[in-house]
Amino acid sequence: MAAGGVNPLSAVDWGAPWLEPWRLLGESLARRAVAHGGAVHTVLQSAAASNAVADRPVGFGPQSDLPAGTAYEQFIFDQRRVPTRDNLHDFFNGLVWLQFPEAKRRLNQLQAQAIAADGVQVVRGPLRDALTVFDENGAVLCAPPPLWDALRARDWHRLFVELRPLWGEARLVLFGHALMEKLVSPRKPMVAHVLSSPCALHSIANLDGWLATAIQAGTWASKPFVPLPVLGVPGWWPANAEPGFYDDAQVFRPPPLQRSGTGR
Structure with a gap:
């Protein structure tokens, strides 16, 4: 091999x-x-x-x-x-x-x-591209609404520092096989493309059935996922307990409008 x-x-x-x-x-x-x-x-x-x-x-x-x-x-x-x-x-x-x-x-x-x-x-269309992104690097996250609000806003300090105790109520399950492969040699910039899942699904079998139903051509072409630097998840990487871990803007990037300044 x-x-x-x-x-x-x-x-x-x-x-x-x-x-x-x-x-x-x-x-x-x-x-x-x-x-x-x-x-x-x-x-x-x-x-x-x-x-x-x-x-x-x-x-x-x-x-x-x-x-x-x-x-x-x-x-x-x-x-x-x-x-x-x-x-x-x-x-x-x-x-x-x-x-x-x-x-x-x-x-x-x-x-x-x-x-x-x-x-x-030569270039995949929007739907095939979205399906491939999730297949390779996807994950599903069950989390309390405040965590999801902070994640969608890419408010990393609130997500990982202010709301850190709430991660005890969250569950992140990797799906993408390329992401699992990359994490054999973990690096801080590694990102999952995350889909929100119901918290009532306690088993992988139930999660599988829900996900199969959730994957729809009409909605997935727009990539209904949120990027999440996975090694920022509390408990997943010892270094993220250190002060300043989340200050790295090359990994924990602000939303596009903030990066461009004017949004134009």
Whole structure:
């Protein structure tokens, strides 16, 4: 999986707070992949076929399954099989398919419909772009209204400092597999594109069903997400307890109107 035979799955810290919802299944699959030479599609397929995750919408195969010139999303839609490389990116993608099968199927359905209507273009249209942004870097956040108000306003000091105790009532669940991959080597600027979720959804299965219903072509083309620097979340990164952590304007950026001064 990597030069020199080092398997990058060995570098995943499954104790990281952002991986808590993924640890039970993900850690066991990663260990099996490492033990069996890193064939990611093999361990994902065994999980998909097991009783523990029965009735999943797709299977997994090697990247060589994808014919040259065939769109990746279209292949998954037509064949119900995910071409998978032996790397962190595709491991986390498979893990999301296993945990959020209905939401992933809905994203794939809309991607395939857009490809059928418009073809594979050099630049994705607004809907496909939004679907890809969330698929790669999305998250869902259940939080009290004052936190959401501060987040939408990008009032970072209020969000993370003044309202810090309220984060004990919030729950942020990562969805984007590229974001999970990047967080294996955490850096302060990493951003999730966050969607508001109902706080009554306590299980991943219920969250999956809600998200699959929430993903709608008519509204998602406008990207109904809010950027959130994830390492600013209280309890997710020790450094954010230090004074001045949120003063970094290159990461915790003011709203566009404030940045431009006049808004023109």
